Amino acid sequence: xxxxxxxxxxxxxxxxxxxxxxxxxxxxxxxxxxxxxxxxxxxxxxxxxxxxxxxxxxxxxxxxxxxxxxxxxxxxxxxxxxxxxxxxxxxxxxxxxxxxxxxxxxxxxxxxxxxxxxxxxxxxxxxxxxxxxxxxxxxxxxxxxxxxxxxxxxxxxxxxxxxxxxxxxxxxxxxxxxxxxxxxxxxxxxxxxxxxxxxxxxxxxxxxxxxxxxxxxxxxxxxxxxxxxxxxxxxxxxxxxxxxxxxxxxxxxxxxxxxxxxxxxxxxxxx
DNA sequence: AGGTTGACCTGTCAGC
DNA sequence: TGCTGACAGGTCAACC
Numbered sequence: 001x002x003x004x005x006x007x008x009x010x011x012x013x014x015x016x017x018x019x020x021x022x023x024x025x026x027x028x029x030x031x032x033x034x035x036x037x038x039x040x041x042x043x044x045x046x047x048x049x050x051x052x053x054x055x056x057x058x059x060x061x062x063x064x065x066x067x068x069x070x071x072x073x074x075x076x077x078x079x080x081x082x083x084x085x086x087x088x089x090x091x092x093x094x095x096x097x098x099x100x101x102x103x104x105x106x107x108x109x110x111x112x113x114x115x116x117x118x119x120x121x122x123x124x125x126x127x128x129x130x131x132x133x134x135x136x137x138x139x140x141x142x143x144x145x146x147x148x149x150x151x152x153x154x155x156x157x158x159x160x161x162x163x164x165x166x167x168x169x170x171x172x173x174x175x176x177x178x179x180x181x182x183x184x185x186x187x188x189x190x191x192x193x194x195x196x197x198x199x200x201x202x203x204x205x206x207x208x209x210x211x212x213x214x215x216x217x218x219x220x221x222x223x224x225x226x227x228x229x230x231x232x233x234x235x236x237x238x239x240x241x242x243x244x245x246x247x248x249x250x251x252x253x254x255x256x257x258x259x260x261x262x263x264x265x266x267x268x269x270x271x
Numbered sequence: 272a273g274g275t276t277g278a279c280c281t282g283t284c285a286g287c
Numbered sequence: 288t289g290c291t292g293a294c295a296g297g298t299c300a301a302c303c
Contacts, residue, residue: 003296033279033299056297074297075281090281108280110297127299154274163298170296219296259275262294276302285293 002072004135004168005211006222007056010078013225014102015051017080018060021097022047029092030109033073038115043068043095054124055131055167060095065118068095069125073110077223079103105223132165135204136212140166142198149189149197158259159189160204169204172219172239173211175264177203179238184270185256185263238264 002010026040046066052059058078060068072078083101087094093104093113104111116125123129132148133139148165149156159165160174169177178185180203183196192200214235216222223229237247241264242255251268 006296030280033297071297073280074295107282108295108297110279152273158274161297172296222296260277261297274303276300278300279298281295283293283295285291287289287291 002056002076002216002219002222003170003173003211004056004208005173005214006216006219007058007072007168008053008136008212009216009222010072010225011051011053011058014058014078014080017100017225018048018095018097018102019050020048021100024096024098027087027094027096029087029090032092032106032109033071033112034114036113036115038117043115054128055134055163056170057128059124065121067116067124069112069114069116069127070104071112072104073106073108073112075108076104076106076111078225079105079223079227080225081227130164132163132167135166135168135208140201140205142194142201145192145197145201146194149192152189154189155185155258156183156187156189156192156200157185157263161259161261166204168208171261172236173204173207175239176237177207179265179270180207182270184267185258185265238266240264 023043023046026043028040046062048060049063050061056071058070060070062068081101081103083096083099090107091103091105095102114125120126133144144166149159152159157174157178160169161171181200183200238253241253243252246253246266246269249268251266253264254267256263
């Protein structure tokens with residue numbers, strides 16, 4: 001369920017709640033996408049020294065340079081709860097502290113919690129090696145897209161989603177960013193000129209930054225760390241609006257499938 | 272090397 | 288009401 005904004009909002013929610021706390025124990029439910037990678041007991045007594053984000057991965061820093069890599073998959077959400085709160089059938093990770101716990105709720109179990117020690121430094125873990133630039137950092141520029149898309153025949157929608165050029169743009173925000181930039185989602189990534197790449201760069205930043213500001217409320221069933229369900233606002237320009245009138249030109253929004261994922265666009269506004 | 276496809280797993284909703 | 292199929296916010300691994 002989460003794209004970068006939801007992961008970032010989750011980070012902002014849990015960081016103040018667990019930074020500096022000592023882990024008492026780890027409770028695991030059903031298996032997730034990957035195994036933890038160490039004995040849970042190894043984590044007992046370790047201290048959370050900070051919470052970072054890389055793409056859609058949350059990085060819980062531990063003392064001694066180790067890291068717990070947390071991914072929410074398609075259906076994951078993280079909450080801070082009272083220590084005695086009993087787990088439900090889809091609660092597959094509890095990091096238990098003295099008075100509270102951090103819980104991963106993930107019905108589809110595409111998420112993961114992975115222990116990484118310093119042996120994978122500086123990448124933290126091999127899963128993070130091929131990730132592209134952070135879109136909300138100064139590293140991200142129109143040049144990032146120019147270099148990354150150069151010579152690539154894949155559609156710009158799929159290139160955005162792939163995450164090897166720029167991270168964090170998921171299926172919803174890819175459609176939204178392309179609409180904002182006026183670019184047709186089927187356009188070959190390598191055939192977009194500098195001026196349009198500049199528009200796309202600005203659109204990606206705008207869409208993601210705005211979603212973070214709104215607290216990730218753009219996703220239907222996103223649950224923040226404090227348990228609040230962000231009010232889902234029908235703020236999408238195109239996503240999920242097949243057949244409905246474009247908010248700009250009133251032409252009907254189109255729906256296509258690219259790489260087995262839904263794409264929405266306005267054929268009149270996007271070329 | 273880049274592009275394409277299948278796989279992972281469960282809940283929800285539309286249609287019959 | 289119950290069954291079936293399509294679909295859902297991610298992304299890796301295996302194939303061409």
